[in-house]
Amino acid sequence: MQFIRDLYAAAGAQRRPLISFEFFTPKTAEGERTLFGRTLPALAALRPGYCSVTYGAGGSTRDKTLDMVERIQREHGIAAMAHLTCVGSAREEIVALLEDARRRGIANLLALRGDPPAGTTVFQKVGGGFQYAHELVTLTRQVGGFCVGVAGFPEGHLECQEGRYVDWERLKAKVDCGADFILTQLFFDNRCFYEFRDHLAKRLGVRVPIVPGVIPIQSASQIRKFVALCGATLPPALSARLDALAEDDAAAAAFGIEFATAQCADLLRHGVPGLHFYSLNKAPAVTRIIEDLGFGAGGEFSLGSPAGRP
DSSP states (O other): OOOHHHHHHHHHHTTOOEEEEEEOOOSSHHHHHHIIIIIHHHHHTTOOSEEEEOOOGGGTTHHHHHHHHHHHHHHHOOEEEEEEEOTTOBHHHHHHHHHHHHHTTOOEEEEEOOOOOTTOOSOOOOTTBOSSHHHHHHHHHHHOSOEEEEEEOTTOOTTOTTOHHHHHHHHHHHHHTTOOEEEEEEOSOHHHHHHHHHIIIIISOOOSOEEEEEOOOOOHHHHHHHHHHHOOOOOHHHHHHHHHTTTOHHHHHHHHHHHHHHHHHHHHHTTOSEEEEEOTTOOHHHHHHHHHHTOOTTSOOOTTSGGGOO
């Protein structure tokens, strides 16, 4: 499988954005059947550059994550990336996991500190483990043979009390340790992303791809829970609209498609290297957004097309 950094380089040379999707590991057998029987085939038809698979709270799905990444690559021929966190693992355990991933043909990893296990609120490293994601990036580079992505927060990490500029300095440190690209947390105000991107590129000298993460709103209640967990903000106009749709999930989902399509079109006009969709293991909303943006059936898209015209 190709390294994701090479996929971004090739797409950039062709002046086209790279589309990618994130999935989580299903909790039930029925959820797994739906994901592999319906969702993945539908989204694979859109010809994404790659997919990513989450690690689960507290690292609770480590083996399932690797199984799922391996299966996506084997059955669909799509490069897939496994999330990897510092939670609950000593250095030796992480090395063993990296070696297992390599044996499985998994070449792409997203290095994260990770969230505390369920029932706890403060991250605590285990004995012989890591406290920060940059340590995980460094180890992965030492082991060798992987392309490594990291997470970025356009509004600053929720736990960074010093503010977003300090958080962005810490993100640069992850890149300096060897990260190949940055995927952002979800956001709803593109101005936050542009300030984030420009600060990293122009002030801090970051040269790796900085890719926006986009989530289609499914319901007002669900998205409010998400932003409370990750620290993203809802602009006043969007918040008011969600209040009006609070009792109508179908209408909220339709509005979510409309909002995300407009958000992505603006991001494309501003030259982002790709769009990373948080699919929530569902295909219809993401499919509609990509079609409305003007991507061809084979995944072709030109920055000269209407959605991407400056």
